[in-house]
Amino acid sequence: MFASPRSPLMLAMHIPDGFLSLGVALVFWALAMVIVSIATRRTQQDLADRQIPLMGVMAAFIFAAQMLNFPVAGGTSGHLLGGALAAMVLGPWGGILVMTAVIAVQALLFQDGGLLAMGANIINMGVVPALIGYGLYRSVAAAPPKLRAVGIGAAAWLSVEAAALLASLQLWLSGTVALAVVLPAMLGVHALIGVGEALITVAALAAIARIRPDLSGVAAVRGRGSRAWVWGGMLMSLGVVLLSPWASSHPDGLERVAADLGFLGNEQDAALHGLSGYTLPYFSNSGVATIGAGIIGIVVVAAVVSAFVFVLRRRYRTA
Amino acid sequence: MPVYHPRPSSAALPPLTEARHTPVIEVSHLHFSYADGHKALHDITFSIHAGEKVALVGPNGAGKSTLMLHLNGILGGDDHVRVYDLPTIKANLPRIRALVGLVFQNPDDQLFSPTVLEDVAFGPLHMGLPEADVRQRVQAALAQVGMSAYAQRLSHHLSVGEKKRITIATVLSMQPELLALDEPSAGLDPRARRQLIELLRQLPQTMLISTHDLLMVGELCPRALIIDTGRLVADGNTAEILSDAQLLHSHGLELPHIPATLRFPGPVTVSGSS
Amino acid sequence: MHVDPFDSYRAGNSLIHELDPRPKLLFTLAFIISTTLLPDGAWLSLALAFMTVLGISLIARLPLGYAIKRSLLALPFTLAALTVIFVVPGQPLLTMSIGPWTLRPTDAGLIRFASIVSRSLISVQMAILLTATTPFPDLLHAMRHIHVPRSLVAIISFMLRYLFVLVDEALRLLRARSARSAGERPTRGILWQAQIAGHMAGQLFVRSFERSDRIYDAMLARGYTGYLYTLHTHIIQRRDWLAAAGAVIILSVIQLAAHLP
Numbered sequence: 001m002f003a004s005p006r007s008p009l010m011l012a013m014h015i016p017d018g019f020l021s022l023g024v025a026l027v028f029w030a031l032a033m034v035i036v037s038i039a040t041r042r043t044q045q046d047l048a049d050r051q052i053p054l055m056g057v058m059a060a061f062i063f064a065a066q067m068l069n070f071p072v073a074g075g076t077s078g079h080l081l082g083g084a085l086a087a088m089v090l091g092p093w094g095g096i097l098v099m100t101a102v103i104a105v106q107a108l109l110f111q112d113g114g115l116l117a118m119g120a121n122i123i124n125m126g127v128v129p130a131l132i133g134y135g136l137y138r139s140v141a142a143a144p145p146k147l148r149a150v151g152i153g154a155a156a157w158l159s160v161e162a163a164a165l166l167a168s169l170q171l172w173l174s175g176t177v178a179l180a181v182v183l184p185a186m187l188g189v190h191a192l193i194g195v196g197e198a199l200i201t202v203a204a205l206a207a208i209a210r211i212r213p214d215l216s217g218v219a220a221v222r223g224r225g226s227r228a229w230v231w232g233g234m235l236m237s238l239g240v241v242l243l244s245p246w247a248s249s250h251p252d253g254l255e256r257v258a259a260d261l262g263f264l265g266n267e268q269d270a271a272l273h274g275l276s277g278y279t280l281p282y283f284s285n286s287g288v289a290t291i292g293a294g295i296i297g298i299v300v301v302a303a304v305v306s307a308f309v310f311v312l313r314r315r316y317r318t319a
Numbered sequence: 320m321p322v323y324h325p326r327p328s329s330a331a332l333p334p335l336t337e338a339r340h341t342p343v344i345e346v347s348h349l350h351f352s353y354a355d356g357h358k359a360l361h362d363i364t365f366s367i368h369a370g371e372k373v374a375l376v377g378p379n380g381a382g383k384s385t386l387m388l389h390l391n392g393i394l395g396g397d398d399h400v401r402v403y404d405l406p407t408i409k410a411n412l413p414r415i416r417a418l419v420g421l422v423f424q425n426p427d428d429q430l431f432s433p434t435v436l437e438d439v440a441f442g443p444l445h446m447g448l449p450e451a452d453v454r455q456r457v458q459a460a461l462a463q464v465g466m467s468a469y470a471q472r473l474s475h476h477l478s479v480g481e482k483k484r485i486t487i488a489t490v491l492s493m494q495p496e497l498l499a500l501d502e503p504s505a506g507l508d509p510r511a512r513r514q515l516i517e518l519l520r521q522l523p524q525t526m527l528i529s530t531h532d533l534l535m536v537g538e539l540c541p542r543a544l545i546i547d548t549g550r551l552v553a554d555g556n557t558a559e560i561l562s563d564a565q566l567l568h569s570h571g572l573e574l575p576h577i578p579a580t581l582r583f584p585g586p587v588t589v590s591g592s593s
Numbered sequence: 594m595h596v597d598p599f600d601s602y603r604a605g606n607s608l609i610h611e612l613d614p615r616p617k618l619l620f621t622l623a624f625i626i627s628t629t630l631l632p633d634g635a636w637l638s639l640a641l642a643f644m645t646v647l648g649i650s651l652i653a654r655l656p657l658g659y660a661i662k663r664s665l666l667a668l669p670f671t672l673a674a675l676t677v678i679f680v681v682p683g684q685p686l687l688t689m690s691i692g693p694w695t696l697r698p699t700d701a702g703l704i705r706f707a708s709i710v711s712r713s714l715i716s717v718q719m720a721i722l723l724t725a726t727t728p729f730p731d732l733l734h735a736m737r738h739i740h741v742p743r744s745l746v747a748i749i750s751f752m753l754r755y756l757f758v759l760v761d762e763a764l765r766l767l768r769a770r771s772a773r774s775a776g777e778r779p780t781r782g783i784l785w786q787a788q789i790a791g792h793m794a795g796q797l798f799v800r801s802f803e804r805s806d807r808i809y810d811a812m813l814a815r816g817y818t819g820y821l822y823t824l825h826t827h828i829i830q831r832r833d834w835l836a837a838a839g840a841v842i843i844l845s846v847i848q849l850a851a852h853l854p
Binding site: 015016017018019020021022025036037040044048049050051052053054055056057058059060061063064065067068069070071078080085089097098100101102104105107108109110111114115116171175176177178180181182185186196199200201202203204205206207208210211212215 | 601621622625626628629630663664670673674676677679680705709710712713714715716717720721724729732742744745747748749750751752753754755756758759760762763764766767783784786787788789790791792793794795796797798799801802804805808809812817818819821
Binding site: 391420430432434436 | 824
């Protein structure tokens with residue numbers, strides 16, 4: 001029978017062909033191509049002729065590590081998707097490149113995830129986890145062990161939630177799911193999957209630090225990537241934290257925004273009116289105003305959190 | 320990093336025509352420490368002449384693999400190691416790597432391509448040979464190790480013994496003068512080990528064989544080097560070295576001992592092969 | 594369990610098996626795009642596309658149910674798509690009340706759902722046929738030729754080679770764990786279990802990292818200087834052009850059937 005080592009729950013993250021509209025699929029393909037080609041170039045600059053063997057073996061490692069499960073109640077088990085872990089141990093570009101290889105092999109060999117949908121899958125499971133995972137990891141790399149572990153776990157958990165959020169949005173933009181049902185379901189399921197991801201990622205990094213401290217130490221982390229990753233990761237995380245609960249409790253608000261911006265055709269536009277049983281007073285404005293308000297909100301919160309983290313880091317450095 | 324199809328080579332190396340009386344390998348006063356300060360090799364000096372089959376024995380951690388990595392300039396890179404009088408400096412490395420075929424201990428580390436064909440072709444392709452020559456060399460190398468039927472096979476489907484033979488083919492296709500083999504018989508069952516010994520006996524190349532398998536040393540190598548804690552402690556006739564139980568014992572080695580009740584009639588033969 | 598992705602390649606010597614991998618890969622992509630483009634309810638086109646899948650299975654001498662069985666992998670997503678039945682406006686078919694919710698499946702919703710599922714299954718089936726009739730190394734070669742970044746292809750090729758080695762290592766770790774806890778119910782909590790899984794992942798990472806060093810040495814020893822050379826293993830032949838022409842005709846017919854009134 002089929003030899004794919006992943007559980008059905010993990011498959012829920014790999015979008016197959018046929019579920020994304022051509023437009024959505026191509027947009028994410030284009031985005032993925034740009035990012036992956038930068039990743040290819042950047043890792044080559046860093047690793048030179050070691051790039052191919054290292055990245056290749058690391059991709060095989062992530063694939064194998066996805067099989068290392070642990071039993072949770074009721075016959076289910078905790079798993080690793082590995083996007084955040086890959087970025088934490090290999091740097092963001094290395095993580096993206098490795099996850100791209102993993103996703104490509106899963107699609108080509110196991111039909112886990114489609115060929116046309118591969119661009120979206122690379123963004124969801126490779127790029128976004130790298131951004132969130134690495135960004136948050138770097139900002140806590142110098143923290144004391146307990147706080148560091150919490151930061152790493154939060155990063156891993158968020159990276160899974162972000163992937164689920166993005167996948168739901170892509171499906172919905174393609175007109176293949178009803179967001180009101182699918183978004184809370186995806187976020188709910190992956191909130192649990194994310195706990196497994198967080199626990200394994202924290203334990204794996206602790207193990208690496210014990211066996212080969214030179215591979216995961218503070219110095220190794222500082223050396224990789226720029227500060228932009230920290231900010232990017234932080235913003236992305238905030239986006240997920242703020243957007244997910246709001247979108248899953250008020251999906252019609254999100255649909256309204258998308259419809260106003262012209263993302264959705266008339267059909268879906270009509271559909272959402274049939275669905276929505278309530279209205280949100282502060283969304284009666286135009287979609288653009290809403291987005292603007294959202295962005296301002298995110299920036300304010302980002303600034304507060306960043307200031308907080310900055311002060312904390314100061315203290316660790318002087319302590 | 321670019322991936323290319325072969326170009327007709329300007330880099331292809333003309334065969335060495337110089338006199339064969341220079342040693343194939345000449346190691347003189349070689350020291351080596353790893354980056355963590357661990358001193359792995361201490362004042363090693365020896366040389367190997369064309370046609371010799373030399374054993375390199377010693378306990379684990381003695382520095383055997385480290386020494387092997389110096390033979391084609393993966394470690395080191397100065398004139399303490401010379402191949403046909405060429406110091407192992409960067410400019411000479413392409414030529415030296417074609418002259419010295421290094422066979423690693425774990426075949427899974429050496430067979431890094433999906434198919435046998437691609438693996439055996441890797442060396443000659445990277446020597447800059449044109450495709451037709453590469454294919455001809457691949458055929459010849461596979462024939463030499465008796466694996467001609469395996470070209471299209473996938474490396475991970477092979478048995479350990481088959482992998483070992485293919486790893487030897489991957490360097491034979493570069494037509495090296497010296498084969499440096501790291502633990503070639505490790506992990507083989509008796510039949511695969513026997514086939515390997517016969518293969519090594521037949522190959523015309525000069526050889527340096529790093530191993531714990533003293534019975535194989537007795538069969539294949541008239542000369543043996545003992546290395547322990549990074550120092551060369553013996554260099555001489557294999558029969559003499561193997562019969563010096565005191566010497567073997569003091570360096571953590573011993574000849575497999577067959578209890579008297581099971582012993583076969585007749586003496587253990589030590590057959591040289593040059 | 595021995596994980597062997599080459600399970601998905603079914604050795605054979607049919608016309609399909611022997612075609613150059615480049616046109617095969619391109620056709621698969623074109624077929625998936627074409628299928629994705631089919632509008633809802635284009636049953637004739639969907640049927641034609643499905644016939645194409647069956648036809649190729651026949652020519653490749655694969656069991657007819659082979660691709661169909663394996664395509665069921667996409668089913669978890671079908672669950673998500675079920676939701677469109679209730680949100681696409683159309684003639685309500687019936688009204689169901691489940692607790693506080695009232696569900697009204699519509700005819701248009703049902704058509705949308707059936708179309709999504711068909712498009713997806715047919716696309717997945719064609720991808721399955723591609724991997725069933727093309728050895729993965731050939732697929733990699735085709736990728737190189739259609740301008741997938743070459744180092745990415747090389748990375749995937751290394752990944753593929755070491756997948757087996759590392760998966761075996763991972764399985765050994767898992768076996769060792771179950772040997773230690775033989776017969777015991779996991780008395781310690783989930784946290785402890787996760788700790789062990791994470792520790793295994795960390796161990797596997799370090800071993801993999803060190804292995805990549807040894808592989809790099811082995812590459813250097815055989816003359817690698819940062820440029821990877823590969824053999825030309827495929828030459829496009831007349832039958833490849835003919836097959837490509839056939840493919841274009843098939844795709845055109847499928848699209849015409851969908852878009853002509």
